[in-house]
Amino acid sequence: MQPEAEVYLKSVKAFCPGITDDELALFASKFSFKVLNKKELFLESGKVQKHLGFVVKGLLRSSFVDPEGNEITVGFYSEGDYATHYPAFIARQPSKYSIQCLEPTTFICLSFDDLQWIYRQSPTFERYGRLIAEEILKRQQARIESFIFQTAEERYLDFIKHRPTLFNRISLSHLCSFLGIERQTLTRIRQHLARK
Template sequence: MQEEFDQYIVSFLQSFPDLNSEELAFMRSYLTVETYAKKAFLFKCGEVQKEIGFVCKGLLRRYYINEKGNKITTGFVNENKYATDYPAFIRQQPSKYYIECLEPSIIIKLPYEKIQEGYRKFKRSEMYGRLIAEYVLTVQTDRVESFLFKNAEERYLDFIAQNQDIINRISLSHLASHLGIERQSLSRIRSKISKR
């Protein structure tokens, strides 16, 4: 198992080609790898997220519970993506979200304190921090704008186009919730598209 974990870390570090050996050694010194069972939580609403998760294997969903007690899915996180409520993470404030594993998952953890230490010590670390922040911002903005400027069918077609790798791994209920529609509406949209 440790050998497999080491391979994940080596693979993860390769996504930082601009870091020198000292910077890579510092990063490697604090990374941990954890396995999560299906239905386990990376973190829950009300908790302060102490670590960003990088998904090596598996699939997670982010959701919140609305005033009616419904779970509203706001995103999915699969391989080679970061699992985080980033605004709450960088402020070290309690999250409003749950991040739950939809599949057994293997996740690399990057602690907040060590990330901040890396920023202080190494200039290039700040650049990678900025790139992660920019990625998270664009994902969140795209989601908000899809509700402002697109109808449900357009949101569904966009989701299919951008998520070929996970579309068969998520339930229709979770997908409908993510798209902001009832499951029956999603079934109608899928049926209409299949007849084209």
């Protein structure tokens, strides 16, 4: 088995410790590998997402273009994350977001049909799917609430705390867009924190 597959199956087992080796082998029989270069799109806005992509290695950014033509960053996906606009993927609807590689990226992919087939094979797989969906929902909710309840500085500190390995892998413009702040505001926040 390829090392990438081992990484993925280990993450599945971490979510569902009771999963058997036979079930894991069945799971592995359905997934495929995909490698994209920096700047290539995993998902294009307006298209239906074909595959759920587990990031084995690399980094991606999810974004949309606002009515003024500005590209707004809404998320980052790195090792161990699923690159997806999940509600649109499940509903088989065109996504409003694009997901682009910021680094060369290796994925393990599962098509929608294969995912549904896997769910039908065992309650363990259904449980895994539910746990992943809950994790994605929690992240989305946390992002929404960060704009309601946190200051820009708190959002910045939260990002550093929860995604410390990403900080040196993304551009400041992408970070500012994700935090919903101007470049000058980020500079002021960092100067203020440096003085503390």
